Amino acid sequence: MIQIQNVKKIFRSKSGDVTALKNIDLSIEQGEIFGVIGYSGAGKSTLIRMLNGLEVPTEGKVEVAGREVSKIKGASLRKARQEISMIFQHFNLLWSRTVTENIAFPLEIAGVPKQQREKRVAELINLVGLSGKEKSYPAQLSGGQKQRVGIARALANNPKVLLCDEATSALDPQTTDSILELLVDINKRLGLTIVLITHEMHVIRKICERVAVMEDGRVVELGRVLDVFRHPEQNITKRFVQQVTEQQDTKEIIDVLMKQHPEGEIVKLTFIGERTEQPVITTLIRDFDISVNILQGKITPTQESSYGTLFVGISGNREAVEKSIQFLKDQQVDVEVLSNNG
Numbered sequence: 001m002i003q004i005q006n007v008k009k010i011f012r013s014k015s016g017d018v019t020a021l022k023n024i025d026l027s028i029e030q031g032e033i034f035g036v037i038g039y040s041g042a043g044k045s046t047l048i049r050m051l052n053g054l055e056v057p058t059e060g061k062v063e064v065a066g067r068e069v070s071k072i073k074g075a076s077l078r079k080a081r082q083e084i085s086m087i088f089q090h091f092n093l094l095w096s097r098t099v100t101e102n103i104a105f106p107l108e109i110a111g112v113p114k115q116q117r118e119k120r121v122a123e124l125i126n127l128v129g130l131s132g133k134e135k136s137y138p139a140q141l142s143g144g145q146k147q148r149v150g151i152a153r154a155l156a157n158n159p160k161v162l163l164c165d166e167a168t169s170a171l172d173p174q175t176t177d178s179i180l181e182l183l184v185d186i187n188k189r190l191g192l193t194i195v196l197i198t199h200e201m202h203v204i205r206k207i208c209e210r211v212a213v214m215e216d217g218r219v220v221e222l223g224r225v226l227d228v229f230r231h232p233e234q235n236i237t238k239r240f241v242q243q244v245t246e247q248q249d250t251k252e253i254i255d256v257l258m259k260q261h262p263e264g265e266i267v268k269l270t271f272i273g274e275r276t277e278q279p280v281i282t283t284l285i286r287d288f289d290i291s292v293n294i295l296q297g298k299i300t301p302t303q304e305s306s307y308g309t310l311f312v313g314i315s316g317n318r319e320a321v322e323k324s325i326q327f328l329k330d331q332q333v334d335v336e337v338l339s340n341n342g
C-alpha cells in the first residue's frame with residue numbers, strides 16, 4: 001500500500017541546511033496499523049507529511065495506493081489526498097461550524113450532493129459514537145469528542161489510508177484509550193491502512209502491528225511490535241519499551257529482591273501469551289527439588305498477543321537450581337539470571 005524508497009529530505013534555509021530524513025526505506029501493507037515512534041526532532045512529522053504530499057522528498061520516491069505522491073501536483077494531488085486522510089493532535093476543526101457541518105465539509109469540497117452528504121454524515125456520526133452531538137460546536141465538546149469529529153471528517157470520502165499525527169497526545173490516558181479503540185475498530189471494519197506517529201510507546205503497544213523507531217532522521221529499528229518489545233536492540237528502543245513494560249526503578253527493585261532473597265537465584269522470565277507461564281511454573285515446582293518464590297510479575301498486552309515478565313527466586317542445592325534454570329531455558333521462555341548468589 002505504501003512504499004517509501006530511499007527518501008531524503010533537506011530543508012534549506014538562510015541559517016543552513018537541515019537534513020530531516022536520511023535515506024528512509026519503508027514498506028507498509030494494506031490494512032496494517034503501522035506506528036512510527038521517535039523523540040521530538042527525529043523526523044516523524046516530515047515523514048508522515050510525505051505520504052500525503054504536504055512535503056516533497058529531496059531525493060527518493062513515495063508511493064501510496066499505486067500513486068507516486070512525490071511526483072503528482074495540482075488536481076491529481078488533491079484527488080490523491082481524498083484517499084489519504086489525516087487527523088491531528090489539535091484536531092484542526094472549524095470552530096464556527098457544528099459537528100455535522102465539520103464532517104460535511106470535505107464532502108462539500110468533493111462536490112457530493114446535499115442528500116447524499118446528509119446520509120453520509122449520519123453514518124459517520126454513528127460510526128464514531130457522536131450521536132446526540134450533531135448540532136454542537138467544537139468548543140462545546142471534550143477533547144475525545146473533538147478527535148472523534150476529526151476522525152469522522154477524515155473518513156468522509158472513504159480514504160484508503162488514515163495518517164494520525166500525534167492524534168492522542170493532547171488527551172488524557174482514558175480518552176486516549178477510547179480513541180485508540182475506535183481506530184482499531186475502524187481499521188477492522190473498513191480495512192483501512194493506518195499510519196501513526198507518536199512519542200508514546202503505550203500507543204504503539206496498544207494498537208500497532210509493526211513499528212519503526214526513528215532517531216536523527218533515520219529508521220534505526222523496525223519490526224513486529226511484540227518482537228521489538230521482547231528484544232529491543234537499540235538503546236533508544238529500550239528506553240521507549242521501558243516506558244510501558246518496566247517500572248523505571250526496576251534496577252532498584254532487583255537490588256531489594258536480591259537482598260531479600262540472598263539464598264537463591266533471581267531469574268527474570270519472559271513469556272509470550274497469557275497462558276504459557278502457569279504450566280511452566282507448575283512443572284518447575286513439581287519436578288525439581290527446589291523452592292520457587294514468585295516475586296513480581298506483569299503482563300503486557302500488545303495488538304498481536306500478550307507477553308508477561310515474571311521475577312522468581314529459585315533456591316535449593318546448586319545442582320538442582322542449575323537444572324531448573326536449564327529446564328526453563330529449554331521451554332518457550334526467555335530466561336535472564338539476574339543474580340548469582342548460589
Ligand SMILES: Nc1ncnc2c1ncn2[C@@H]1O[C@H](COP(=O)(O)OP(=O)(O)OP(=O)(O)O)[C@@H](O)[C@H]1O
Pocket residue numbers: 011012013018019020038039040041042043044045046047
Ligand atoms: N519547514 C522546515 N524548515 C526547516 N527545518 C525543518 C522544517 N520542518 C522540520 N524541520 C527540521 O527537521 C527536523 C525533523 O523535524 P520533524 O518535525 O519532522 O520531527 P518530529 O520527529 O516530527 O518532531 P516533533 O514531534 O517535535 O514534531 C528537525 O530538526 C526540524 O527542526
